[in-house]
Amino acid sequence: MNGLAIMRDLVSRPSGAIGLGIVLFHIIIAVIGPAIAPYDYADQDVDAILQAPSAAHWFGTDRLGRDVFTRTLLGGREAMMISTASTIIALVWGAALGIVVALVGGRLDEMVMRCADALMSIPWILIVMIFVAALGTGTTALVPVLGFSYGLSVIYLARSAALDFVTRDFILAARARGERRRTIIFQELLPNVRDSLAVQGAMQWSWIILAVSSLSFLGMGVAPPAPDWGLMISDARGVMASAPWTAIWPMLALSSLIIGLNLAVDSLAKVLGVDRVQRSPVP
Amino acid sequence: MLRLIFRRVGSALFTLVFIAVVVFSCLELMPGDACTAFLGREGKGTALENCRERMRLNRPAPERFFEWAGGVLKGDLGTSMQRQKPITEIVGWRLRNTVVLAAAAAMIGIPIAIFLGFLCGLYRDRPFDLAVSATAIFAMTIPEFVSATILILVFSVTLGWTAGVVTAGYKAPILQLLASTVLPVATLSLILTAHILRMVRSSVIDVMGSDFVLMARLKGVPFRQIVLRHVLPNSLLPAISVIGLTVAWLLGGVVIVESVFNYPGLGRLAVDAVSDRDLPLVQAIALLLGAIYIITNLAADLLALFLNPRLRTHRA
Numbered sequence: 001m002n003g004l005a006i007m008r009d010l011v012s013r014p015s016g017a018i019g020l021g022i023v024l025f026h027i028i029i030a031v032i033g034p035a036i037a038p039y040d041y042a043d044q045d046v047d048a049i050l051q052a053p054s055a056a057h058w059f060g061t062d063r064l065g066r067d068v069f070t071r072t073l074l075g076g077r078e079a080m081m082i083s084t085a086s087t088i089i090a091l092v093w094g095a096a097l098g099i100v101v102a103l104v105g106g107r108l109d110e111m112v113m114r115c116a117d118a119l120m121s122i123p124w125i126l127i128v129m130i131f132v133a134a135l136g137t138g139t140t141a142l143v144p145v146l147g148f149s150y151g152l153s154v155i156y157l158a159r160s161a162a163l164d165f166v167t168r169d170f171i172l173a174a175r176a177r178g179e180r181r182r183t184i185i186f187q188e189l190l191p192n193v194r195d196s197l198a199v200q201g202a203m204q205w206s207w208i209i210l211a212v213s214s215l216s217f218l219g220m221g222v223a224p225p226a227p228d229w230g231l232m233i234s235d236a237r238g239v240m241a242s243a244p245w246t247a248i249w250p251m252l253a254l255s256s257l258i259i260g261l262n263l264a265v266d267s268l269a270k271v272l273g274v275d276r277v278q279r280s281p282v283p
Numbered sequence: 284m285l286r287l288i289f290r291r292v293g294s295a296l297f298t299l300v301f302i303a304v305v306v307f308s309c310l311e312l313m314p315g316d317a318c319t320a321f322l323g324r325e326g327k328g329t330a331l332e333n334c335r336e337r338m339r340l341n342r343p344a345p346e347r348f349f350e351w352a353g354g355v356l357k358g359d360l361g362t363s364m365q366r367q368k369p370i371t372e373i374v375g376w377r378l379r380n381t382v383v384l385a386a387a388a389a390m391i392g393i394p395i396a397i398f399l400g401f402l403c404g405l406y407r408d409r410p411f412d413l414a415v416s417a418t419a420i421f422a423m424t425i426p427e428f429v430s431a432t433i434l435i436l437v438f439s440v441t442l443g444w445t446a447g448v449v450t451a452g453y454k455a456p457i458l459q460l461l462a463s464t465v466l467p468v469a470t471l472s473l474i475l476t477a478h479i480l481r482m483v484r485s486s487v488i489d490v491m492g493s494d495f496v497l498m499a500r501l502k503g504v505p506f507r508q509i510v511l512r513h514v515l516p517n518s519l520l521p522a523i524s525v526i527g528l529t530v531a532w533l534l535g536g537v538v539i540v541e542s543v544f545n546y547p548g549l550g551r552l553a554v555d556a557v558s559d560r561d562l563p564l565v566q567a568i569a570l571l572l573g574a575i576y577i578i579t580n581l582a583a584d585l586l587a588l589f590l591n592p593r594l595r596t597h598r599a
Contacts, residue, residue: 025325114294118301123535126553126569130309133557133565134320210426214539218554219427235430237543240432240447241440247432255425262424 004153009271016134016267022260026253030077039067042225050243060245066071071227072249076209076257078222079229082142083208089147091201091209092155099189101155102162103181109159115153124149132220139222142215146208157200161193195272199265206261213254229254284595287588290335295581301373302573303352306566311344317562319366338364338563360567365559370567374549378571379539381548384458384467385533393526397519401527403480404518406486406512407413416484422477427536431470431543438466453547467544474527474536482525486518520591527583536574 006141010016038058045065051072053060059068131145165171166189174184215221216230221257229250234245269275310317318334335341339350351361360370403412422430439447451463461468490496491514499509538550547550551566556564588594 044486114297115301118298121298121304121580122302122305122569122573123538123576125535125538126382126572127309129553130306130555130565130569133560134310187392214426214428218539218542218556220557233428237432240436243441244436247436251429251432255429258424258426259421262420 006268006271010267013267015263016271019260019263019265019267022256023264026076026220026257026260027080029073030080033073033077033149037067037070037073039070041227042064043067050239050246052243053245055283059249060243061231062241062246063239066225068232068249071232072125072229072253074227074230075229075250075253078139078226079209079216082139082146082212083205085143086146086150087205088200089144090151090154090204091197092213093147093262094151095158095193095197097151097163098155098158099185099193102159103185103189107164113157113159116152119149120152125214128211128215129220134148142221146211148212150204150208154197154204155201157196158193161196162189165189165192174280196274199269199272199274202261202265202268206258206265208256209254209261266279284588287595288585291581291584293589295577298577299574302577303355303570304348306569306573308344308445309394309445310562310566316340316506317364320560320562321522323560329460338362355567355570360570361563363556363561363564365556365561365564371566372572373564374552374567377549377552380453380460380526380546381550382575383460384464384471384541384546384548385530385537387461387464387468388471388533389476389530392475394480395472395520396476397483399476399488400480400522401515401518403484404513405490407488409492412484415480419477422473423481427470427474427539428543430473431466431540434466434470434473435543438469447546449543451547464544464546467546470540470543471533471536473534478529479522479526483518483522485516486521487514490514490518510594523587524580524583525592527562527580530579530583532578565587 002267010020043066045061047065048057048061048067050063051057051061051065057067057069059072062068062071068094073153097112111205127149128142128145131141135141171184171188174188179187212221213228213230216228217234222228222231224235232250233247236250237244240247316335318331318340322334324331328580339347354361358371360374362368363370363373366373366412394432399415406412415432435447438444445465446463447466449460449463449467451460496509496513499513504513538553540546541550542554549572553572554567555567585597
């Protein structure tokens with residue numbers, strides 16, 4: 001199936017169309033956000049602290065007098081960028097390792113999977129926290145760390161997807177022909193596990209966005225005063241009783257993006273006929 | 284049977300050792316060490332030397348690893364840099380608090396999840412199932428800190444039923460602690476319920492479609508009896524190991540939920556330790572949470588092994 005046919009099939013399903021619509025909306029906002037934002041995200045208006053939504057400030061202002069609308073518009077950019085980079089890293093190293101161990105099997109397979117099992121049993125957030133404690137906060141450090149820890153679940157997926165094929169006749173034939181391992185991986189296995197990887201990649205993207213927001217919420221991700229949904233929600237905690245709008249808008253933005261992504265990924269999985277959709281990062 | 288148990292326990296021990304090595308070497312491979320992280324900009328010259336001397340960082344890594352690991356086996360987790368106290372002392376009460384929180388969430392969440400999941404599986408695709416499943420997917424999709432904040436907004440800010448943050452001290456007696464922990468427990472059990480409910484639901488659907496249920500139906504066994512005698516036990520068995528796995532989420536989620544509600548547990552301690560850049564403390568907490576996860580998983584697997592004879596013959 002080519003890209004256009006997949007797209008057409010995807011939007012013909014209600015949940016696919018809605019999900020894709022929400023995700024596209026968020027991506028467009030992220031791209032054009034800086035151009036349409038009415039204020040500067042760090043501008044503090046001391047005369048307008050914690051103001052309710054009004055014509056001047058559509059979503060109100062936060063405890064430093066910053067415009068919540070502007071910050072909500074821009075709040076997903078950094079998380080999405082980090083997530084994109086980390087997802088690529090996770091997919092590349094996870095898929096490479098997963099496919100190779102599926103093909104080679106035996107001792108190597110056993111060893112790699114044991115190690116992956118053990119690493120998976122440390123909650124991801126602790127792995128990240130160890131790194132953040134040692135390297136200090138900073139979003140550049142987050143990309144490799146998240147890419148590494150989220151690659152673990154890609155190994156499982158790529159391995160089990162590839163295992164469905166390694167015993168098939170066409171792989172046997174390729175082996176009998178004396179094809180090199182690299183050829184088998186790139187020419188025979190990769191095209192067959194591509195769909196599973198695409199679905200997993202889209203899912204990973206949403207988990208990593210969640211992870212970045214959670215880390216920002218804990219003060220370990222995006223550094224203030226940069227706008228980020230997680231950071232905004234964390235900021236709003238002390239003033240929630242008097243100014244609930246400071247929390248509601250970023251929560252709405254983040255939740256809608258994640259829900260949209262989930263809807264879109266579910267439909268994508270159905271379109272591609274992939275039945276291995278991991279609903280959560282927990283195996 | 285005995286061999287299976289030994290193998291399972293053996294692999295748990297292997298995982299535990301592996302985690303210790305990973306946690307330790309993660310920090311070794313990083314630029315800088317506990318002292319440079321802790322001292323920050325002042326980390327040069329004699330201050331750095333003194334600190335390294337005091338923390339005994341001047342020796343080769345393997346030697347320090349065995350000293351650390353040996354200490355852990357004897358119940359000594361090292362010394363916190365920021366707090367200048369033995370970590371075991373700092374961690375003790377907070378470990379209890381986290382276990383109390385997680386156990387309360389599990390005790391509320393698991394029965395509700397099994398009950399709702401079972402009904403959803405039986406009445407698949409009816410309005411009840413659609414409503415519950417949609418809510419569950421929503422609850423497991425949105426991040427923990429958002430669901431926690433929503434609960435605070437609704438029950439604390441709007442309705443004023445309970446406090447938005449935990450006010451009990453970290454040494455408070457369990458009952459007093461639980462009394463001020465309604466919202467954290469609710470957040471955790473909500474998400475826990477969502478995860479387990481989905482598993483139980485699909486497991487019930489599987490069993491309902493199996494040959495032995497069809498056979499029982501054709502034989503004319505009353506529906507009630509089919510459900511209670513055949514479907515219930517067979518669909519709950521696979522759920523046991525899933526419940527064990529959900530603990531992985533629970534432990535990661537605990538870090539965030541504890542921070543939202545200012546709950547005096549291990550998770551918030553970990554966050555504080557990271558912002559203080561107190562590496563020995565972070566290390567110890569990571570090891571502890573990893574150990575809790577492994578033990579819970581081991582217990583769930585062994586329980587499944589005892590309850591489900593089929594697992595004993597299959598290669599598990």
